[in-house]
Amino acid sequence: MTAGSRGDVAPYTGLGHALVRAGHQVTLVTHAGFAPLAEATGMGFHALPVDPRAELRSARGQALHRSTTGAGKLVRVIALARSAVARTVDDLLQAARTSDVLLLSSSLGPLGHTIAEGLGLPSIGVYLQPLATTGDFAPPVTGTRSWGPLGNRLAGQAVNAAVDRIFADSARALQRRLDLSRTRPRAARRARERQDWPIFHGFSPLVVPRPSDWRPGLRITGYWWPHDPPRAQLPARLQAFLSAGPPPVFVGLGSATVADPEQLSRTVVRALRAAGLRGVIQRGWSGLCGEGDDMITIDEVPHHLLFPHMAAAVHHAGAGTTAAALRAGIPAVPLPVQFDAAFWAARLTALGVAPAAIPLRRLTAQALTTALVRATTDPSCARRARALAGRIRQEDGTAPVLAAVDRLDTTGWRRARSD
Numbered sequence: 001m002t003a004g005s006r007g008d009v010a011p012y013t014g015l016g017h018a019l020v021r022a023g024h025q026v027t028l029v030t031h032a033g034f035a036p037l038a039e040a041t042g043m044g045f046h047a048l049p050v051d052p053r054a055e056l057r058s059a060r061g062q063a064l065h066r067s068t069t070g071a072g073k074l075v076r077v078i079a080l081a082r083s084a085v086a087r088t089v090d091d092l093l094q095a096a097r098t099s100d101v102l103l104l105s106s107s108l109g110p111l112g113h114t115i116a117e118g119l120g121l122p123s124i125g126v127y128l129q130p131l132a133t134t135g136d137f138a139p140p141v142t143g144t145r146s147w148g149p150l151g152n153r154l155a156g157q158a159v160n161a162a163v164d165r166i167f168a169d170s171a172r173a174l175q176r177r178l179d180l181s182r183t184r185p186r187a188a189r190r191a192r193e194r195q196d197w198p199i200f201h202g203f204s205p206l207v208v209p210r211p212s213d214w215r216p217g218l219r220i221t222g223y224w225w226p227h228d229p230p231r232a233q234l235p236a237r238l239q240a241f242l243s244a245g246p247p248p249v250f251v252g253l254g255s256a257t258v259a260d261p262e263q264l265s266r267t268v269v270r271a272l273r274a275a276g277l278r279g280v281i282q283r284g285w286s287g288l289c290g291e292g293d294d295m296i297t298i299d300e301v302p303h304h305l306l307f308p309h310m311a312a313a314v315h316h317a318g319a320g321t322t323a324a325a326l327r328a329g330i331p332a333v334p335l336p337v338q339f340d341a342a343f344w345a346a347r348l349t350a351l352g353v354a355p356a357a358i359p360l361r362r363l364t365a366q367a368l369t370t371a372l373v374r375a376t377t378d379p380s381c382a383r384r385a386r387a388l389a390g391r392i393r394q395e396d397g398t399a400p401v402l403a404a405v406d407r408l409d410t411t412g413w414r415r416a417r418s419d
Contacts, residue, residue, distance in 0.1 A: 001029040001092060001112050002105035003084075005052055005255030005285075006300075007320030009034045010226035011128060011202050012105070017041040017227040018398035019405065029095045040229040046095040048088045052255075053285060081166045085111060089170055093177075096121065101408055103401075106131055110167040110185055111174070113192060118178025122408050125199030126401060128319050129340050132199070132218050133157055134211035140343035161186060200401050203323065204392050207347055222397030223323050228302040238280070238306075241296045245278055247311040248295070249372060252282030256316045256337040258360070261287035268314075269295065271368035277311065277376065304328070312375040314368070317341035317357070322348065329389030331375040331382055333368070335360045353385040 002008050009030050016026045020042040028038045032047035039045075089111070096102055096115045102123040104112035109125055116123035129140050133156030135149030142155055164185035175182050183191070196217035201208075202224040210220045234242075242248070251268050258264050265281075269290040272279040279295035281288050289297045303321065307313060307328035315321040317334035322344040325332045332354040334345035345357035355374035358367050375381060 001095070001102060001108045003030060003048060003050065003052070003088065003107045004105075005318075006034065006037075007254060007318045008105065008107055008128065009037060010320055011224040011323075012103075012126070013037050013041050013043070013227040015103075015126065015202065015224040015398050015401060016043045018224075018402060022402050022406070024405065027095060027099065029092065037226075041227045046091060048091050050084045050087050052084075078162060078166050082169065085166055086170045086173075089174060093174075101405060103405075110164070110188065111170055113188070113197070114171045114174045114180070115178070118174065118180050123197075124401070124404055125197065126224075127199055127201050128203065129343075130201060130203075130208055130211065130220075131160075132211075132214055133160065134213055136211040136213065137343075140340035143342045144346040160189065164189065198404060200404065202397055203319065204326075204395055204397075206388065206391055206395075207326065207351065219400060221400045222395030223327070223392065224397050224401075225304065225323075225327070226302070226320070228304065232302050232305060234301055234305050235298070238296060238298055238301065241280070242309050245294075247309060248278035248280050249312045249314060249376070250280050250282065250307065250310045251288065251290075251314040252321070253284050253286040253288065253316040253335070253337065253360075254282075254318045254321050255285045256318070256341075256360075258286045258337075261289075264360075264363070265289050267363060267365045267368065270365040271372060274365065274369040275372040275376070277372060280306070280310070312372065314372070316360070317345040317348070319344060326353070326385070326392055327389055329386040331355070331378075331385050333358070333371045333375050335363060351384065351388060353381060353388060355381060 002012055012028060016028055019026045027044040027046050029046045030048055031050055031052055033051060035045050035047065092111065093115055096119055099121065102112050102116045102121055103126045104123055106127040106129060113123055133153050135153045138146050138152045139156045139159040141159060146152060147155060168185050171185055172182065193215060196215055198217045201220045203220065204222050205220045249272060265288050268281065268288065272295065279290060281290045281295060281297045283289060283297055283299055291297060303324035304327065307324055307330055310330050312331045312333060313325040314333040314335060315325065317336045318341060332348050334348055334354055334357045336342040336345040336357055337360045348354035349357055355371055355378065358371060
């Protein structure tokens with residue numbers, strides 16, 4: 001069960017496909033628009049009645065652009081998410097009633113855990129970000145500033161309390177519906193922690209080392225790579241462009257939205273040409289574009305097929321695109337936009353595979369040109385990216401999750417429900 005943008009869904013196609021190959025029957029529960037992602041995996045699909053792109057285009061979604069800090073965006077996204085979450089409850093419950101185990105993303109974790117408790121089902125967290133409170137770093141959604149061990153833990157508790165507000169009304173309604181005793185979201189979260197509820201994190205410990213103060217049930221497994229059809233290919237027009245010159249630079253903001261796509265597109269095109277680089281510009285939800293002999297605009301293509309042909313990747317530092325660039329072993333120029341992007345951008349610069357991060361709200365053609373030149377001409381940056389990619393590709397992030405699922409004896413739950 002997951003909700004959000006493509007980056008919140010695609011990794012679960014790889015995890016789900018691995019479960020299918022191991023003999024499990026798997027259903028991906030998420031937004032209807034992502035049904036094609038499940039088609040080639042062998043998974044079933046259950047649609048949620050919320051369109052995340054439409055939500056971002058709404059008045060509340062557009063208000064995110066007026067927030068200049070991580071905390072400000074968090075406040076606005078909580079208001080946006082509360083109503084969206086309430087609309088998913090019936091379908092989440094319907095899908096859960098035909099399941100033996102629930103695998104829950106962080107975007108639906110508290111709600112899914114309530115459903116699991118009410119139906120007497122085992123559940124496991126499968127998260128894409130390190131959200132548990134720690135003194136090692138500040139909460140990813142607040143930016144890159146560290147307040148020291150105590151301050152980071154306090155900030156983490158504050159963020160958790162804010163996130164609890166998203167699910168409070170829906171969880172309370174579910175508790176009544178499933179005849180559960182009323183428990184506040186904060187108390188429910190603390191109960192999960194005391195029970196050491198298992199959460200597996202789908203990113204590499206080489207990118208984010210496991211925090212020293214995490215409880216035992218929190219594990220970092222390695223990335224869950226999106227599953228693409230075995231015969232997937234790049235479009236012929238794109239292949240022709242790649243063959244017509246030196247490796248270009250990828251530019252894409254994924255599911256991030258921007259206030260002025262035309263102006264941003266002009267800035268990107270100007271920077272690429274000033275740096276003497278060809279460009280592959282992905283339209284995405286931000287509506288970027290750029291055309292000419294030296295660049296091409298594309299829609300969605302598998303990153304694992306495209307990125308090995310790139311000289312570098314300019315991206316919004318979402319967890320999924322960050323992972324794809326790391327896997328390909330190419331330098332990055334992160335333009336963090338919102339939510340946890342600044343956290344991943346900081347990890348890229350700390351690992352030495354990105355020259356610098358440029359927050360999108362501060363982007364200029366000159367700053368991007370400088371970063372592009374550094375990313376594509378510094379041999380040490382490319383060397384570190386290739387070395388890190390080689391180690392990341394050796395990890396099997398799905399194996400620990402498969403082992404945890406296989407350890408669950410669901411026979412008792414299945415028999416009890418049939419009775």
